[in-house]
Amino acid sequence: MRPILPLLILLVSYLVISCAPSSEKQAQELLKKSIAAHGGTESWEGIKSLKFRKWTRLLSDDGSVESELDQWHEFRFKPYFEGKITWTKDSVTHVSSWDGSKMSYYMGENEVKNEGFLASKKKDFDAAFYAVAQPWKLLDEGTNLSFEGQKTLENGKPIDVIQVDYGQGSDIWWYYFEPETSEMIGIEVQLKDHRSLVYNLSFEEVDGLKFHGKRESWRVNDNGERLFLRAEYRYSDYQILK
Numbered sequence: 001m002r003p004i005l006p007l008l009i010l011l012v013s014y015l016v017i018s019c020a021p022s023s024e025k026q027a028q029e030l031l032k033k034s035i036a037a038h039g040g041t042e043s044w045e046g047i048k049s050l051k052f053r054k055w056t057r058l059l060s061d062d063g064s065v066e067s068e069l070d071q072w073h074e075f076r077f078k079p080y081f082e083g084k085i086t087w088t089k090d091s092v093t094h095v096s097s098w099d100g101s102k103m104s105y106y107m108g109e110n111e112v113k114n115e116g117f118l119a120s121k122k123k124d125f126d127a128a129f130y131a132v133a134q135p136w137k138l139l140d141e142g143t144n145l146s147f148e149g150q151k152t153l154e155n156g157k158p159i160d161v162i163q164v165d166y167g168q169g170s171d172i173w174w175y176y177f178e179p180e181t182s183e184m185i186g187i188e189v190q191l192k193d194h195r196s197l198v199y200n201l202s203f204e205e206v207d208g209l210k211f212h213g214k215r216e217s218w219r220v221n222d223n224g225e226r227l228f229l230r231a232e233y234r235y236s237d238y239q240i241l242k
Contacts, residue, residue, distance in 0.1 A: 026147035027162045033182035034135045039209035044136045046242045049076040052132070052211070053237040061219070061228045075129055085128060096121045132212060132235070135184045138164060138175065150179070154226070159185065183210070188224060195220050196230065206238040 035041055051074040058066040075083035084097035095106045103122045105112040112118070130137060138145070148161040153176075160182075164173040176186035187198045197220045202213035217231040 023146040023148075024144075027145035028139070030147060030160055030162060030177060030182065031135055031138055031145070034177055034184055035139070037182045037210070038135060038184070039207075041136065043208050047240055048078045049074065049241040050132070051075075051237075051239040052235055054128075055234040055236075057232045059229055059231065063228070073128055073132070075132075083125065083129070085125060096125060098122065098125050134187075135175070138162075142166070148174070153186075188220070195222065195224075197224060197226070204235060204238055207240050207242070209240070211235060211238055 035044070051072065054071050054073055056069045056071070058068075060066050069087060069089075071085055071087040073083070073085050075081070080100045082098055082100045084095055086093065086095050088094070092108050093106075095104075097104050103118045103125070105118060105121050144165040144167070146163045146165070148163050150158050151161055152158055158179060160177040160179050162175045162177070164175060166173075171192075172190045174188040175184060176188070177183065178185050183200075183203070185200050189196050189198075196217050198215055198217045200212060200215055203210045204213045205211075212233070212235040215233040215235070216229060217233070219227045219230045221227060
């Protein structure tokens with residue numbers, strides 16, 4: 001009878017492991033809760049166009065102001081994805097736009113046609129949409145998710161953590177969620193030359209959807225410890241067409 005006992009132990013262990021949810025599934029479940037907390041999938045997918053104002057201040061490591069930018073962002077989802085970012089600098093209007101197939105950039109009446117410059121502006125355009133489209137965009141195809149459990153921030157606040165991996169050579173992202181509400185409250189990203197930690201300080205609610213309000217971005221070391229405040233952001237004046 002004794003040899004049966006090890007077999008039972010192995011069988012029970014196998015059942016426990018097989019029934020435990022995978023890290024990816026746990027991440028997806030947390031994201032679904034977060035999306036619901038931010039207004040839901042149906043409301044997000046019902047948007048035809050999204051327009052908002054974004055103010056950005058960049059700071060040097062000594063605390064001095066490096067630059068300020070006040071932009072209008074507009075993204076049109078239907079019938080296809082397009083958009084533009086508009087701002088004025090030194091009395092000159094800048095318009096960076098994507099028409100669904102081609103990037104364009106104007107400084108006043110002058111069109112910039114340098115391909116390398118336009119490629120960099122396309123990255124800026126994609127990054128701007130990626131930032132505002134969270135947490136919904138994290139469920140896009142090709143996004144590798146893993147739930148990393150809980151960690152504690154410097155202020156002692158516990159958070160749920162999801163790691164997002166876009167493949168070899170890509171930046172690595174960690175998304176932070178408030179355990180009680182499932183709201184997305186921060187992002188940590190490892191870039192090629194530095195690591196940043198972005199906090200959501202407030203939200204803006206429009207037509208039942210919860211978007212970024214005030215945010216701040218810190219340069220941090222590999223342990224996530226703050227080095228200096230790198231940027232301040234303020235999102236406002238949201239306009240939604242459904």
